[in-house]
Amino acid sequence: MNPMPTVATIEKPSPARAGMLTSIRRSLGQELGLLLVVLLIGTVLGIHGWNEAAPGRPNTFLNADNLIDGIATPMSYYAIMAVGLTLVIITGGIDISVGSVMALSALGTAAVLQRLPADAPAIQVLPLAVCVPLGIGLLCGLINGGLIVGLSLHPFIVTLGTMSIFRGLANVLPAEKTLPAAGKRLPQAFTTDFMRIEVGGLQPMPLVIMLVCIVAGAFYLRMLVAGRETYAIGGNEEAARFSGLRVGWIKLRTYALAGLCAGIAGMVSVGRFGTASTSTGTGYELTVIAAAVVGGASLLGGRGTALGALLGTLVIALIENGIIILRLAQEYRLVIIGLAIIVAVSLDRLGSHLRARRASAKH
Amino acid sequence: MMNTKSLLACAIVAAGCLTFTGCTKKAATGEGGKRKVLIGFIGKSLTNDVFQAAQTGAKDAAREYSASHDVEVEIEIRTPNDEDATKQAEAIEALVRQGAQGIAISCSEANTVQPAIDKAVAKGVAVMCFDSDAPGSKRFAYYGTDDKSCGERTVDELAKAMGNKGSIAILGGNQSAPNLQNRVAGAKAALAKYPEMKLNEPGVFYHVETPEKAAEAVQSAQNANPGIQGWAFIGGWPLFTADALKWPAGSIKVASVDALPAQLGYLKSGHVEVLLAQDCYGWGTKSVGILLDKVLDNKSPADARVVDPLTKVTKENVDGFGKNWEKWLAK
Numbered sequence: 001m002n003p004m005p006t007v008a009t010i011e012k013p014s015p016a017r018a019g020m021l022t023s024i025r026r027s028l029g030q031e032l033g034l035l036l037v038v039l040l041i042g043t044v045l046g047i048h049g050w051n052e053a054a055p056g057r058p059n060t061f062l063n064a065d066n067l068i069d070g071i072a073t074p075m076s077y078y079a080i081m082a083v084g085l086t087l088v089i090i091t092g093g094i095d096i097s098v099g100s101v102m103a104l105s106a107l108g109t110a111a112v113l114q115r116l117p118a119d120a121p122a123i124q125v126l127p128l129a130v131c132v133p134l135g136i137g138l139l140c141g142l143i144n145g146g147l148i149v150g151l152s153l154h155p156f157i158v159t160l161g162t163m164s165i166f167r168g169l170a171n172v173l174p175a176e177k178t179l180p181a182a183g184k185r186l187p188q189a190f191t192t193d194f195m196r197i198e199v200g201g202l203q204p205m206p207l208v209i210m211l212v213c214i215v216a217g218a219f220y221l222r223m224l225v226a227g228r229e230t231y232a233i234g235g236n237e238e239a240a241r242f243s244g245l246r247v248g249w250i251k252l253r254t255y256a257l258a259g260l261c262a263g264i265a266g267m268v269s270v271g272r273f274g275t276a277s278t279s280t281g282t283g284y285e286l287t288v289i290a291a292a293v294v295g296g297a298s299l300l301g302g303r304g305t306a307l308g309a310l311l312g313t314l315v316i317a318l319i320e321n322g323i324i325i326l327r328l329a330q331e332y333r334l335v336i337i338g339l340a341i342i343v344a345v346s347l348d349r350l351g352s353h354l355r356a357r358r359a360s361a362k363h
Numbered sequence: 364m365m366n367t368k369s370l371l372a373c374a375i376v377a378a379g380c381l382t383f384t385g386c387t388k389k390a391a392t393g394e395g396g397k398r399k400v401l402i403g404f405i406g407k408s409l410t411n412d413v414f415q416a417a418q419t420g421a422k423d424a425a426r427e428y429s430a431s432h433d434v435e436v437e438i439e440i441r442t443p444n445d446e447d448a449t450k451q452a453e454a455i456e457a458l459v460r461q462g463a464q465g466i467a468i469s470c471s472e473a474n475t476v477q478p479a480i481d482k483a484v485a486k487g488v489a490v491m492c493f494d495s496d497a498p499g500s501k502r503f504a505y506y507g508t509d510d511k512s513c514g515e516r517t518v519d520e521l522a523k524a525m526g527n528k529g530s531i532a533i534l535g536g537n538q539s540a541p542n543l544q545n546r547v548a549g550a551k552a553a554l555a556k557y558p559e560m561k562l563n564e565p566g567v568f569y570h571v572e573t574p575e576k577a578a579e580a581v582q583s584a585q586n587a588n589p590g591i592q593g594w595a596f597i598g599g600w601p602l603f604t605a606d607a608l609k610w611p612a613g614s615i616k617v618a619s620v621d622a623l624p625a626q627l628g629y630l631k632s633g634h635v636e637v638l639l640a641q642d643c644y645g646w647g648t649k650s651v652g653i654l655l656d657k658v659l660d661n662k663s664p665a666d667a668r669v670v671d672p673l674t675k676v677t678k679e680n681v682d683g684f685g686k687n688w689e690k691w692l693a694k
Contacts, residue, residue, distance in 0.1 A: 275474040
């Protein structure tokens with residue numbers, strides 16, 4: 001029988017619980033900070049868009065067309081992959097193969113779907129359109145995780161290798177550089193009637209899928225034991241191992257989920273454009289890593305959230321959209337995004353330093 | 364550090380600002396009350412000189428047209444940093460939202476940008492392609508090279524330099540690119556006209572489309588096949604590097620497509636006989652002209668495919684041609 005709790009135990013949470021609450025409070029503070037940055041950029045662009053608006057035309061930034069088709073849709077692939085990569089970064093790992101996995105998933109989907117007639121029914125098309133890219137992504141993730149865990153290799157080295165292998169497979173497996181092949185079309189049940197379905201002249205499906213992935217990622221990290229285990233091995237892998245956690249299994253699962261997210265991004269891309277090519281997703285891994293880092297994921301492990309991944313991607317998407325709205329030369333894009341990464345990480349470091357000083361002053 | 368309440372207060376204030384700025388207002392018209400025309404221009408990548416030249420051409424054409432007509436033409440450059448067809452599709456959508464009346468695009472992948480082109484046309488935007496076409500789309504015109512005749516012309520010029528006899532090889536670039544396949548087909552077709560010329564087996568050498576890889580491909584092919592007496596480069600890739608051709612000048616004849624600044628030195632040194640320059644500055648000037656005819660007068664070219672005849676550059680006119688680049692690459 002459990003003893004009756006004392007007053008002390010009721011009033012004071014256990015150290016572990018207190019640590020978790022501190023971590024949640026810290027991440028909430030970080031997300032609010034990011035939200036503030038988003039609103040600040042939005043305000044600047046909104047004012048500029050109001051000034052720039054042609055006679056009788058809406059604010060060039062603050063209109064549904066720009067906010068959904070100009071920002072949310074293009075950022076959806078990055079945000080979906082950033083959720084998966086955030087999980088990996090929380091464990092203290094890295095996955096730079098996500099762009100290649102996205103390409104392989106998109107090409108695999110196009111290769112399968114082009115065999116169906118263009119007017120094939122949704123019941124026949126959609127299961128394939130969903131299962132093929134997710135299956136390819138999951139398989140690639142399992143390969144990454146299996147190599148990292150099985151061979152005890154550094155994640156950067158493994159995913160550097162698989163990035164090249166998956167991209168190479170994307171180049172050699174299909175006969176053509178772009179799919180569907182000449183004269184063929186992907187079934188419209190997946191493209192125009194699903195991924196490009198219009199609601200009030202907008203195409204919200206990529207946004208919807210992105211939000212589903214963010215909610216699923218947040219639920220996984222916050223509500224499930226599996227999510228807490230992810231934080232545990234990122235915080236201190238040795239301690240987690242001595243606590244009885246199956247570190248290898250947790251890592252394998254995490255890389256599989258990152259691959260799955262890249263597969264979902266491939267599905268969104270091939271559905272939206274109706275094509276996939278050997279160059280799909282080239283260089284996307286760097287933007288995804290940037291989004292995760294700006295979103296608060298620590299490359300040292302143990303920190304990061306799904307909402308942070310979304311907000312980090314949104315900051316980058318707003319910068320890209322802002323370059324268009326402010327009529328700046330495209331050449332500045334990479335410079336500004338690079339600066340954003342350095343500023344975000346520096347502020348994070350500064351915050352950690354100040355917190356550590358305050359904590360030592362208390363003792 | 365700010366506490367949560369302060370952050371929330373700031374967020375509410377910012378949200379209020381956003382709501383306030385969400386309304387519309389009257390904006391000024393063009394200078395002197397002129398009608399404004401916004402033209403979007405999308406090349407393949409900002410890292411390629413030919414698209415820098417095209418962008419200069421587009422801006423020059425807009426400036427000249429605005430000075431001589433009662434219209435203010437504005438050019439909005441939306442070329443991605445690196446080749447990415449999805450970014451091009453997004454750029455088309457962004458230009459439509461911005462209110463562009465015309466768009467000129469060189470398609471990295473026709474299939475990927477086609478839905479965006481068709482959507483723009485459906486919204487009343489005039490779209491044309493330059494350099495790289497999307498023939499299946501609803502674009503109303505194309506200006507650029509005819510790939511088959513480009514390949515033919517390269518071999519014809521090489522044949523002249525070789526006295527219509529000898530063993531040659533073709534540098535083919537990326538094996539999967541449709542435009543390059545057409546150039547190779549044209550080159551092979553032209554070869555049939557010269558009975559004393561033949562392809563040195565395997566004949567066509569493909570490679571990754573970077574200057575370094577192309578130079579390596581030429582070098583290793585020449586080492587493995589010393590019987591090659593002439594090269595038809597259907598793209599100028601190896602000539603974008605220094606010292607790509609390791610043989611004494613004139614001992615092996617070369618004719619190449621493109622005449623970028625980096626290639627001109629090979630003409631002067633005698634390593635290359637002929638360069639066939641694509642009208643990259645004209646991709647800008649002519650495209651803007653064609654678009655303005657369409658937007659302002661609803662006039663389309665008589666033939667939807669306007670073909671650039673290619674400019675022959677040799678040792679005799681290389682200096683004059685080289686001066687063009689100083690203007691074309693001006694920032």
